[in-house]
Amino acid sequence: MILRPRLEDVKTIGYYLGKIILGLAFTMLIPVVLGLAFAEINPVLDFIIAFEAALAFGLILIRLCATDKDLSWMQGMIVVSLSWLAAMVLGAIPLYLSGHWKSFLDACFDAMSGFATTGLTLVQNLDHLSYTHNLWRHLIMFIGGQGIVIVALSFFVKGLAGAFKMYVGEARDERIMPNVISTSRFIWMVSMAYLVLGTLALGVTGMLGGMSAMNAFFHGACVFMAAFDTGGFAPQSQNILYYHSSAFEIITVMIMILGAINFKLHYHVWMGNRREIVKNIETITLFVAIMTTFAITAAGLAQTGIYPSAVLLFRKGFYQLVSGQTGTGFQTIYPAQFVLEWSPLGIAGVICAMALGGAVCSTTGAIKMLRVGIIFKAMKEDLKRIMLSERAIITEKFHHIKEVFLEDKQVRSALMITLCYFILYGLGALVGMYYGYPFKDSLFESTSAAANVGLSCGMTGVNMPTGLKLTYIFQMWAGRLEFMSVFTLLGFLVATLKGKR
């Protein structure tokens, strides 16, 4: 029997949601500071309006739902899923006010794409967007990559009870340190350390390529945030193709791979356990997955002969592939080139890469390497069971920070999430085909949205049907949160409507 949620549940959810929104509101002051420095008065006003709206919404929720109760698992999951929807709507306000988005839905699409680190965009005339709005587009990727709740926990919300339940709800099931707050702060420490290094490297490369120092470092910071958080937005409409620089491409590939590494692995490697990088199941699986999918893509591209040298194949083929595998979505080719120039085998390799993703507890989306590794280990165990003597005791283990014996519950969990992703990829592809797009394009774009990648073969655009925009928003949201929070929210809504008192 389903029980209808009590008013106390709604109040607890509202109170913690208000706190997260309050944290989000304060992040809007960062573009305000930049806007004032660049004397962009109108964009600053856009952000002040959005800041006030978020502040008012957060404070009203906190005041109306004031409670001293701790979060339950169900409430924690619902707070997370609603936080991401609220972030989408509030984050879209300054974008819409800029006039570069055709409708508020388009601005919401880009806000969700940013927070979920996807990178699909419906912006118009990007090359003339203000610095302030451009920073916000990339900042929401930096916030969403770390996690909206992580931001709130790290900087704005002190001593929040039930923090771990929200941390898990945001698809981070690995606690790096005993305390969730210190875990959140370590995640920020890694990101900030690489932000300094990455911005410096990209900024200097931009300057050597002829950009002014201010532009080079602004682009460097924006591209770093989009690369490390495997987002895929770029300050210019031509994406990474704009820079025409192999050095820029190599640096961004390195940042994308770093962003696809588990934060727990960063912690252990940074604390002196450097051999972990060659022993960990995720880094090994990531290497094998990239090599396998790239071999498929490279074979497909070699068939067509569009890239007549090994260097070109590497610069164009490997770049799009690793961008897809890490879930970034940076492109050094135009979207239409996927459809017009790439062979089906080449595209199939990229779709597989996008569907697999990077490491768990990283900023990437999709199925993720730990799950892929566990599924292969389970297959190996079953194969051994068939091949070896019936009396043999068969155990399988894998190395993930420590030696872990493979258990059925790990396999079940990995398979369940994998199945959910396949359903989500298929769902978007079906909706695409319903609107008349070819199967290959629909599957490519759907996988890109659901796996939070952002590579596009040209389907995503201002004129795509509203139903498809809504489908992609749902895919980006569900894919980023890895389903459980979304399912819990749906269950809560069903219980509210049909539950017994």
Add this chain to the structure above:
Amino acid sequence: MKLRVPFNIALGITTELVYTIFIMLAAFFICLIIYFKI
């Protein structure tokens, strides 16, 4: 002891960068295999 943590972090970052370079080199090797059929 205080110096050890920044030193470990620097070495850790270097290790991770080597991992990314290794992936790129391996991918470039695949490109060479395909074009020169080694």
